[in-house]
Amino acid sequence: MRRTFVQSLALYATVVFTLAMILFPVYWLLVTALSTTDELYRLPPTFWPTDPQWDIFARVWAAKPILLWLWNSMLAAIGSVALSMLVSVSAGYALSRYSMRGGATMGMFVLTAKMLPATLLVIPLFSIFSSFGLIGSLWTLVLAHSTMIIPFATWMLKGYFDTIPKELEQAAMVDGCSPVGAMVRVVLPIATPGLAATALYAFVLSWSDYAYARTFLVNSPDNWTANLGITTMQGEYVTYWNDISAASVFIALPIIAIYLFLERYLVGGLTAGAEK
């Protein structure tokens, strides 16, 4: 079908508008980082700094332990992704494939954990972690983030497994696989897009956390995550927004890298050809 000129115009206008909405904060972050302090407070604001301060990135990198913070964030995120994927792949698969007494109720119950606001869980988690002597350790984040990720990830994966015909596992079992073998050799490879999307969701959720890190790690600067580190750059009397923006750019980069890495797995349609 050929689009008329008006239809094309409407289509491109929508695309441009949506992109502008999404990209504006990124652009503003960059402008803020590159502006001098004076220019930041000027009214009306300038849309591109008159004298871009490109050396800000080097200065901030030298002044703050950005690499350490990123490393800690990375450890917490990888730990959370690993733990929550392990649990939610098994749970989502079980909910999708096995009907057990109370299975549906149990599935719904998993979701109720997601309905509690994170702030409500902070205090009980704090007392649990402190009785295990974990406060200050990155393990607190791995565990706390997993409690946020697992309920939703389980349902995402259950939904994905539901779309995979169970005859595929039956065929694999007739071909000599055990039930676990059928899952590992047939179901998981086909579920790659679902696994990648869920892992990305988990990674972003862990990476963007501030509340838990602030509560459990505030007294252990060696274990500060990026988000926690940045907020300490906020001064009591003066805040250098350009420094904070430059640090934020560093923090955003790994997420972009992870996305680019996972993108190739995020394509759909991997079950095509299994049937009919």
Add this chain to the structure above:
Amino acid sequence: MANISIRNVSKSYGALNVLRPFSLEIENGEFVVLVGPSGCGKSTMLKILAGLEPASEGQIIIGDREVTDLAPGDRDIAMVFQNYALYPHLTVRQNIGFGLKMRGTDKTEIDRRVDDAARILEVTPYLDRKPKDLSGGQRQRVALGRAIVRQPQAFLMDEPLSNLDAKLRVHMRAEIGALHKRIGVTTVYVTHDQVEAMTMADRVVIMQGGIIQQIAAPDELFNNPANLFVAGFIGSPGMNFLNADLRDGRLTAFGQQLTLPRATSHQGPVVVGLRPEHLTLGEGSVTFGVRPTLVESLGSEKYVYFGAEEARIADGEEGKSKGLIARVSHSGNLPRDQELRLGFDPGQLYLFDAKTGERL
């Protein structure tokens, strides 16, 4: 290759009985077709044989091994699924070789056997493609290839042709028949299509509602149906049924008193069955006049639809039934509104008990 022996196998899901106790001896190399309407338990039976569903009771023996409690992979059977269930992430070669690989066959042996199977099924040119790049018929062949490559004791096939278009279905039906002749592996084949059952089977098992209605060779089923269900299921167009009253070997049908050539002591209400092809135009020892409601022409044959007072309409078929059918040889023109005389031989009538549906 092996014989299969199913002994008193039954299946229920909670209070729901899907299969009543069921026994069947399948000879080595035999091609047995399970046929019946949707939901009668055919797939369930096949899954129990494959070990994908546990039987509630009973025993299954394949060859000389009891396999009732063995995992599917340990039964040495191969299954072809209704929706093919090809592994979408593997190439055709890997799909066919998967079962051998799982059994630890060595690489060169796998390649040799996959090549053999591919040659038999003519899928050699596609070995490096993924299933999504194949047509329906090619996928079907790959699914068959995955089964034959293992040289199993038995093949289980669950409606393997139902996803194909009519022409390809007839073609693949012949191919599966030829394949069976060539490799001679005991096969249990499920279908709801009576034509498939009649053309492919050594023996047919007709099921309804989880109960076996009759086990017999195709011709035997056609000529000697055990009950009303079998009589109505086998044959196309289906058998005509009339309600009648049997008194001292005589009954009334098409407004005439008929004397049955066969002696029967049964008294009371019966269902009379008459195959459409046993009705002829104008001849026969009994003739009657009809005014056709519809005449369908298939060239040299005509299907003449007509009504009769005694016509028995099956439950749930009220309204959609066109009444009775005669299948007559006639290449000329048969005007619809003109009265015709049809005839038949009372010796070709089938009689069924009106209450139990059993053949008398």
